[in-house]
Amino acid sequence: MIVDIKDLRKTYKGGFEALKGVSLGIKEGEILALLGPNGAGKTTLISTICGITNPSAGSVSVGGHDVVKDYRAARSMIGLVPQEINLEPFNKVIDVVTYSRGLFGKKANPAKIEEILKQLSLWDKKDARIMMLSGGMKRRVLIAKALSHEPRVLFLDEPTAGVDVELRKDMWEVVAKLKEQGVTIILTTHYIEEAEAIADRVGVINGGELLLVEEKAALMQRLGQKTLQVDLQAPVESVPESLSAYNLEIAEGGNALRYHYDTSGESTGITRLLGEISAAGLQLKDIQTEQSSLEDIFVGLVKEGAA
Amino acid sequence: MNFTAVWAIYYSEMVRFFRTIAQSFISPVISTSLYFVVFGAAIGSRIDQVEGVSYGAFIVPGLIMLSVMTQALSNASFGIYFPKFIGTIYELLSAPVSFFEIVLGFVGAAATKALFIGVVILATASMFVDVPVTHPWAMILFLVLTCVSFSLFGFIIGVWAGNFEQLQLIPLLVVTPLVFLGGSFYSISMLPPIWQKITLFNPVVYLISGFRWSFFGTADVPVGLSLLAIFGFTALCMGIIWWIFKTGWRIRA
Numbered sequence: 001m002i003v004d005i006k007d008l009r010k011t012y013k014g015g016f017e018a019l020k021g022v023s024l025g026i027k028e029g030e031i032l033a034l035l036g037p038n039g040a041g042k043t044t045l046i047s048t049i050c051g052i053t054n055p056s057a058g059s060v061s062v063g064g065h066d067v068v069k070d071y072r073a074a075r076s077m078i079g080l081v082p083q084e085i086n087l088e089p090f091n092k093v094i095d096v097v098t099y100s101r102g103l104f105g106k107k108a109n110p111a112k113i114e115e116i117l118k119q120l121s122l123w124d125k126k127d128a129r130i131m132m133l134s135g136g137m138k139r140r141v142l143i144a145k146a147l148s149h150e151p152r153v154l155f156l157d158e159p160t161a162g163v164d165v166e167l168r169k170d171m172w173e174v175v176a177k178l179k180e181q182g183v184t185i186i187l188t189t190h191y192i193e194e195a196e197a198i199a200d201r202v203g204v205i206n207g208g209e210l211l212l213v214e215e216k217a218a219l220m221q222r223l224g225q226k227t228l229q230v231d232l233q234a235p236v237e238s239v240p241e242s243l244s245a246y247n248l249e250i251a252e253g254g255n256a257l258r259y260h261y262d263t264s265g266e267s268t269g270i271t272r273l274l275g276e277i278s279a280a281g282l283q284l285k286d287i288q289t290e291q292s293s294l295e296d297i298f299v300g301l302v303k304e305g306a307a
Numbered sequence: 308m309n310f311t312a313v314w315a316i317y318y319s320e321m322v323r324f325f326r327t328i329a330q331s332f333i334s335p336v337i338s339t340s341l342y343f344v345v346f347g348a349a350i351g352s353r354i355d356q357v358e359g360v361s362y363g364a365f366i367v368p369g370l371i372m373l374s375v376m377t378q379a380l381s382n383a384s385f386g387i388y389f390p391k392f393i394g395t396i397y398e399l400l401s402a403p404v405s406f407f408e409i410v411l412g413f414v415g416a417a418a419t420k421a422l423f424i425g426v427v428i429l430a431t432a433s434m435f436v437d438v439p440v441t442h443p444w445a446m447i448l449f450l451v452l453t454c455v456s457f458s459l460f461g462f463i464i465g466v467w468a469g470n471f472e473q474l475q476l477i478p479l480l481v482v483t484p485l486v487f488l489g490g491s492f493y494s495i496s497m498l499p500p501i502w503q504k505i506t507l508f509n510p511v512v513y514l515i516s517g518f519r520w521s522f523f524g525t526a527d528v529p530v531g532l533s534l535l536a537i538f539g540f541t542a543l544c545m546g547i548i549w550w551i552f553k554t555g556w557r558i559r560a
């Protein structure tokens with residue numbers, strides 16, 4: 001685990017509990033997306049790992065170094081791209097990026113800075129002042145600053161919030177390239193498509209708690225789950241004996257039967273089921289299917305968390 | 308020690324200074340010249356000598372102190388307040404640097420700028436009047452310590468300030484009056500007896516007196532007291548900064 005978070009808690013001065021005991025291990029080289037609504041605690045979690053806020057309890061280590069006790073070693077490994085565009089407006093692009101490298105204690109390396117700026121399509125803007133850049137360009141500068149000291153772990157706090165579609169795609173490409181280079185990436189987002197497009201694992205956070213962390217593939221599997229609902233002419237009290245193999249649920253006060261199946265499976269069993277329902281003497285009124293999206297899973301989890 | 312980081316902070320602060328080098332250079336030259344026109348020519352012609360020194364020369368140490376103190380204060384307070392204001396402080400907090408290194412970078416740069424301006428004023432003044440420097444090493448010591456201590460003080464103000472008004476508040480309401488009333492342009496012996504006593508509560512008196520002693524060899528208060536005052540003030544500011552960083556006051560939630 002390159003990042004190891006143990007029972008991390010953060011209570012702000014006013015008494016607001018932003019993190020309620022988060023534990024999470026992040027594997028080297030993976031892309032982890034932290035999904036959650038506004039105010040879920042995503043930024044607090046990142047800020048606490050990166051040293052912007054002090055933890056109230058619990059511990060975080062990065063590359064085996066405690067972020068409080070051994071902050072120099074830990075922070076040297078971390079690059080942070082904040083959510084807000086925080087840049088000195090009057091400075092030149094190349095200067096602010098070079099500054100970041102120095103601040104992290106790395107020897108000046110103009111060739112590396114050039115490489116990073118080129119990778120982010122900022123090279124031809126290197127002498128432009130920050131205030132002359134568009135919003136998307138400024139965001140790239142923030143990424144360039146975070147990469148300037150060659151971090152092994154990169155935190156991206158809502159990297160594509162308020163960014164146009166094209167830039168978002170570019171950003172995803174940059175993230176993919178960094179992953180190839182072995183950089184571990186943690187990004188927060190409230191766009192489910194974003195997590196789906198680039199993450200290896202997805203964590204869902206709400207109300208200061210980590211509700212779930214799962215391989216994206218496993219989440220996608222859940223995504224493949226569909227539900228068939230058969231509305232009946234007359235209500236039933238129980239599922240007929242002959243249909244017991246299908247694990248049916250009775251819904252809508254006996255007026256409907258629900259059947260869960262997997263579209264990725266070889267056979268869904270729908271044809272047989274419908275045949276056996278009529279063989280059991282039940283009259284069909286209507287049938288409908290619904291697919292659980294990541295959005296549903298997400299909303300469901302968030303609601304559970306709130307309840 | 309992360310010297311690379313200290314240098315990065317120092318350098319980037321100095322870049323801002325050099326970006327406006329013309330202003331940084333010209334404004335003290337002009338203001339010093341104006342002081343000489345007003346105090347030196349208009350008033351000075353009526354005051355013959357102060358403690359055996361021509362009035363024009365007498366005001367030079369005070370003039371330098373006035374500018375150095377206000378410049379150190381405003382540069383250092385702005386230097387740390389600006390990242391707080393525009394949000395770039397996140398990077399300082401997430402970088403592998405200790406607070407000591409952050410202070411060294413910001414305060415070092417602010418003190419350098421103040422020192423530069425002090426030297427420019429001294430050079431400008433030398434063109435108007437003959438300024439003897441009796442104790443050059445003491446002069447340098449007082450000048451550097453004043454630059455450093457007021458930069459430390461400015462750093463504290465910058466950390467404390469929640470908006471631009473507060474940033475101006477202490478320099479304008481506290482420091483400037485204390486400097487003007489601290490004997491920049493007069494000797495304490497020129498005051499009525501009761502004010503001679505009251506003025507001793509003004510810490511700036513000790514700084515200006517000691518600095519003036521290094522030029523002319525005469526002082527309002529014993530030079531040992533002046534040294535004690537400047538070291539004491541520096542230590543006090545360092546103590547407060549140490550506390551700020553220990554608690555993360557107004558910086559780290």
